Amino acid sequence: MRAPLVPRRPLRLPALAGGCVLASTAALAWAAVTAAGVTFTDATGPAGLSGVVHVHGGTGRKYYVETVPPGVCWLDYDRDGWQDVYFVQSGPLPGTPRPPGTTRSRLFRNAGNGTFIDVTDSAGVADAAGYGNGCTAGDYDNDGDEDLYVTNFGPSILYRNNGDGTFSDVTEAAGVKNGLYATSAAWADYDNDGRLDLFVANYVDFTMDDQKFCGSVRANRRSYCHPDAYGGLPDALYHNEGNGRFKEVSRASGIWDPNGKGLGVVWFDFDQDGDQDLYVANDATPNMLYRNDGNGRFTDITLLAGVCCSEDGKPQSGMGVDAGDLDGDGWQDLFVTNLSNETNEFYRNLGGKGPFSIDTYPAGLGEVSLLMTGWGTDMFDYDNDGDLDIVVTNGHPMDDIELDSDIITYAQRPFLFENDGKGRFAEVGTKRGAYFAGVDVGRGLATADYDNDGDVDLVVAASNRKATLLRNDGGNAAGHWVTLRLEGVRCNRDAIGARVTVRAKGLTQVREVRSASSYLSQNDMRLHFGVGEAARIDSIEIRWPARGTRIERLGPVAADQMLVIREGSGIVSKTPPAAPAR
Amino acid sequence: MSSVGISRAPAAVLLCLLAACAGGGRDAGGPGPPTAPSESLDVVLSHADSSFQDGDYVEAQKAYEQAVQIDPNLSRPTASLATCYLKNRLVKKAHDLLEGFLARHPEDAGARLVLARVLVRLGDLEGASAALRKVLEANPDLVAAHYNLGHVAYRSRRYDEAETHLKAALELRPDLPDAHYTLGLTYLALQRYPEAIASLERAVQADPKHVGARFNLANANARAGRMQEAARQQAVYAELSGRSKSQKEREAQIKASSVKAIQFKLDKKYPEALAEYQTLAARFPDHAPIYNEIGQLLIQLGRRDEAFEALTKAIQLDPKLSDPHYLLSGLYRERGDQQAAERELTTFAALETIPEGKSGY
Numbered sequence: 055m056r057a058p059l060v061p062r063r064p065l066r067l068p069a070l071a072g073g074c075v076l077a078s079t080a081a082l083a084w085a086a087v088t089a090a091g092v093t094f095t096d097a098t099g100p101a102g103l104s105g106v107v108h109v110h111g112g113t114g115r116k117y118y119v120e121t122v123p124p125g126v127c128w129l130d131y132d133r134d135g136w137q138d139v140y141f142v143q144s145g146p147l148p149g150t151p152r153p154p155g156t157t158r159s160r161l162f163r164n165a166g167n168g169t170f171i172d173v174t175d176s177a178g179v180a181d182a183a184g185y186g187n188g189c190t191a192g193d194y195d196n197d198g199d200e201d202l203y204v205t206n207f208g209p210s211i212l213y214r215n216n217g218d219g220t221f222s223d224v225t226e227a228a229g230v231k232n233g234l235y236a237t238s239a240a241w242a243d244y245d246n247d248g249r250l251d252l253f254v255a256n257y258v259d260f261t262m263d264d265q266k267f268c269g270s271v272r273a274n275r276r277s278y279c280h281p282d283a284y285g286g287l288p289d290a291l292y293h294n295e296g297n298g299r300f301k302e303v304s305r306a307s308g309i310w311d312p313n314g315k316g317l318g319v320v321w322f323d324f325d326q327d328g329d330q331d332l333y334v335a336n337d338a339t340p341n342m343l344y345r346n347d348g349n350g351r352f353t354d355i356t357l358l359a360g361v362c363c364s365e366d367g368k369p370q371s372g373m374g375v376d377a378g379d380l381d382g383d384g385w386q387d388l389f390v391t392n393l394s395n396e397t398n399e400f401y402r403n404l405g406g407k408g409p410f411s412i413d414t415y416p417a418g419l420g421e422v423s424l425l426m427t428g429w430g431t432d433m434f435d436y437d438n439d440g441d442l443d444i445v446v447t448n449g450h451p452m453d454d455i456e457l458d459s460d461i462i463t464y465a466q467r468p469f470l471f472e473n474d475g476k477g478r479f480a481e482v483g484t485k486r487g488a489y490f491a492g493v494d495v496g497r498g499l500a501t502a503d504y505d506n507d508g509d510v511d512l513v514v515a516a517s518n519r520k521a522t523l524l525r526n527d528g529g530n531a532a533g534h535w536v537t538l539r540l541e542g543v544r545c546n547r548d549a550i551g552a553r554v555t556v557r558a559k560g561l562t563q564v565r566e567v568r569s570a571s572s573y574l575s576q577n578d579m580r581l582h583f584g585v586g587e588a589a590r591i592d593s594i595e596i597r598w599p600a601r602g603t604r605i606e607r608l609g610p611v612a613a614d615q616m617l618v619i620r621e622g623s624g625i626v627s628k629t630p631p632a633a634p635a636r
Numbered sequence: 637m638s639s640v641g642i643s644r645a646p647a648a649v650l651l652c653l654l655a656a657c658a659g660g661g662r663d664a665g666g667p668g669p670p671t672a673p674s675e676s677l678d679v680v681l682s683h684a685d686s687s688f689q690d691g692d693y694v695e696a697q698k699a700y701e702q703a704v705q706i707d708p709n710l711s712r713p714t715a716s717l718a719t720c721y722l723k724n725r726l727v728k729k730a731h732d733l734l735e736g737f738l739a740r741h742p743e744d745a746g747a748r749l750v751l752a753r754v755l756v757r758l759g760d761l762e763g764a765s766a767a768l769r770k771v772l773e774a775n776p777d778l779v780a781a782h783y784n785l786g787h788v789a790y791r792s793r794r795y796d797e798a799e800t801h802l803k804a805a806l807e808l809r810p811d812l813p814d815a816h817y818t819l820g821l822t823y824l825a826l827q828r829y830p831e832a833i834a835s836l837e838r839a840v841q842a843d844p845k846h847v848g849a850r851f852n853l854a855n856a857n858a859r860a861g862r863m864q865e866a867a868r869q870q871a872v873y874a875e876l877s878g879r880s881k882s883q884k885e886r887e888a889q890i891k892a893s894s895v896k897a898i899q900f901k902l903d904k905k906y907p908e909a910l911a912e913y914q915t916l917a918a919r920f921p922d923h924a925p926i927y928n929e930i931g932q933l934l935i936q937l938g939r940r941d942e943a944f945e946a947l948t949k950a951i952q953l954d955p956k957l958s959d960p961h962y963l964l965s966g967l968y969r970e971r972g973d974q975q976a977a978e979r980e981l982t983t984f985a986a987l988e989t990i991p992e993g994k995s996g997y
Contacts, residue, residue: 365821367851425758
């Protein structure tokens with residue numbers, strides 16, 4: 055949090071019980087509005103999303119798959135400038151009859167007025183036969199619209215966006231069925247050939263016929279198994295051949311880890327050499343960092359980089375992961391969520407000066423997470439003060455954990471960590487709205503400015519519970535901002551992998567365009583920069599993801615608007631913020 | 637942490653370190669006379685101690701509960717009972733027990749040291765520090781208190797205090813690997829790399845199998861630009877943590893061959909999956925888990941006798957593999973051999989060495 059700001063426009067205050075409005079706008083105009091004025095309001099019902107309920111399909115036999123999903127993805131599938139949202143559904147369990155009208159994954163179109171409309175049927179993206187886990191969106195065919203990959207326990211699905219509001223299942227033709235226990239997936243152009251490739255994390259070798267007994271033999275009580283009960287699986291990397299087909303290159307590329315139990319994934323450029331490196335959060339096996347060698351191959355540098363494990367060198371239960379510059383030094387750091395009795399981990403990128411530094415405790419992120427199991431996580435600037443804050447969904451995998459522990463609960467309070475600008479954090483969730491003060495069984499998590507009002511909102515996908523849409527109220531008054539949508543021409547159309555440096559009033563921020571991260575989920579691909587007191591952006595520098603260095607410099611431009619920047623053409627569109635949806 | 641680490645220290649080690657100050661702690665000398673004959677208390681304590689040593693914390697908990705019911709002022713049994721509660725994940729219960737005991741016996745160092753452990757588990761590092769400082773007021777030469785306070789101070793980013801207490805612990809016990817290790821971590825945090833390397837090297841001299849020290853020694857050397865030594869330490873770390881190159885290569889070969897079988901299983905193509913595993917068994921005839929998979933598929937296909945044979949082979953190759961015991965238990969039950977079924981189930985339960993007897997979480 056930086057210095058308090060005078061708000062640029064009066065704050066709206068909620069009506070009091072008696073219907074009167076507190077104080078005059080004149081009085082408010084001089085109130086200090088900072089992060090303290092930001093509230094995340096549960097907008098699920100008003101947005102028309104209250105019917106989104108995840109079903110894991112559990113029957114009491116505690117099948118392992120029940121604990122993992124669901125994910126959620128933001129995508130602008132109809133390219134109208136408003137973020138739509140896809141919720142992954144799971145149940146019923148594989149092999150269980152699925153009566154018509156029962157659960158399936160759902161796509162909601164953003165109506166642009168704070169509400170969403172279910173377009174699943176017309177779009178044809180229900181994934182009705184699969185036991186869904188996660189999703190990732192990306193324009194793999196460079197035709198200007200977002201395609202959608204849905205990961206399942208068993209065969210996954212690639213939906214090609216037809217550009218007319220409908221999708222086609224092109225899985226078989228594209229050759230990306232995977233067929234294993236897929237969890238997170240993410241698009242990136244790892245060889246900078248202008249086409250998006252696809253990474254799919256695979257989890258464990260559990261099958262429905264391989265249900266082991268876990269729990270208390272003495273009490274004859276079945277519980278969900280620990281991942282140690284099953285073997286890992288190799289992840290898959292699919293190279294986009296450019297003809298609608300992909301070629302699996304997992305082994306040839308060097309990312310083949312036979313024992314990894316992949317749950318989270320993020321593509322990022324940790325060494326700033328212009329290509330996308332890959333980090334995989336594994337459950338109960340070491341996490342992996344693959345350095346992109348720039349020749350189509352990767353090198354496992356996990357140990358060298360010191361990002362495999364806890365500080366004590368022990369593998370943890372990696373769930374979700376995000377990358378971003380948490381300490382403002384221009385280098386991409388990592389944040390990984392883990393199980394209770396472990397801490398989440400903050401791996402600080404020292405910028406080529408040796409391995410990452412495990413700075414979890416020094417950053418204030420250690421002890422607070424000891425009793426929690428973290429899953430979805432995103433770095434985002436919720437209060438527009440120019441640094442990345444962290445949000446984490448929590449919830450234990452075992453629904454009967456309270457029989458085994460008197461301090462760890464199944465439903466858990468989510469976290470919102472506020473950055474002091476130097477990579478030190480304070481947990482402020484309870485002050486930022488009722489959702490953060492309550493408990494949930496959080497899994498997937500994704501950020502987006504869904505109401506285009508200049509601050510970043512959240513959606514949470516919970517296990518076997520209703521989803522929650524959290525509208526950021528006040529973030530746009532706490533600081534100035536700019537949102538950038540990049541459009542590749544020679545590079546991939548989504549510009550995934552682009553590195554953007556924004557300078558405003560002495561503050562320099564670096565972000566990368568990416569597809570999925572967090573846990574089974576994907577954020578709004580637009581880059582949102584909070585710039586605090588700066589009403590003007592001094593410069594925007596873009597390094598486009600392409601072979602050879604391609605840097606474009608723009609600016610100055612006014613803050614508080616959404617810009618579309620086309621590769622080689624500069625700013626092609628400017629849109630002011632929308633009126634806040636209420 | 638190993639040895640005397642506050643978070644995961646084996647209670648026996650912790651209590652052993654306490655012996656000097658707690659005097660074995662049969663009686664803290666407070667109010668409340670014993671309500672049962674001393675023989676029976678001895679018997680209960682003996683059973684409790686042996687259960688504790690065997691790692692049966694559920695049984696030990698019951699026995700210690702009985703002991704402190706007989707005499708609520710017993711120091712060592714109270715500390716041991718609290719440790720059992722911790723092991724059995726009853727952290728609040730441990731907290732309440734120790735708070736109650738310490739209200740009556742505020743000078744009991746043993747109980748307060750365990751309380752510090754409890755507070756760490758609860759994420760209350762400030763409370764843990766306060767408890768340890770209080771222990772040190774009365775027992776300035778208590779190694780465990782210095783070490784643990786140093787550890788908690790390190791976690792709390794109070795690096796000066798960490799250095800002071802870790803050095804104090806090492807003056808009293810120069811061969812304590814965890815104290816060298818945590819001191820190394822402290823210097824790493826302070827970016828004092830030569831001192832970090834020296835401390836971590838002392839840790840691995842005292843305990844060559846110290847995984848954390850090897851891991852951080854590699855990091856410290858890399859940060860100091862000593863890449864050759866970093867690589868050497870990484871190799872040792874990889875070996876110690878089961879990630880050696882040869883192990884990985886063999887596992888990779890087996891997994892590569894079994895991926896297709898797993899895909900068949902997910903598609904419920906059991907004969908095809910079985911054929912894949914049988915091919916795999918021919919290539920890796922000494923790999924027990926493959927026979928477990930074969931046995932499981934044969935059960936699925938109704939070929940019970942062949943399944944029995946495959947599962948028996950699996951446990952011959954690796955008697956510690958738990959799953960075949962569970963599956964064999966079912967097969968024995970089908971055959972009407974209840975005794976063998978129970979035996980296999982008991983073996984399965986014993987082999988499920990998941991932490992603290994639960995499902996591993």
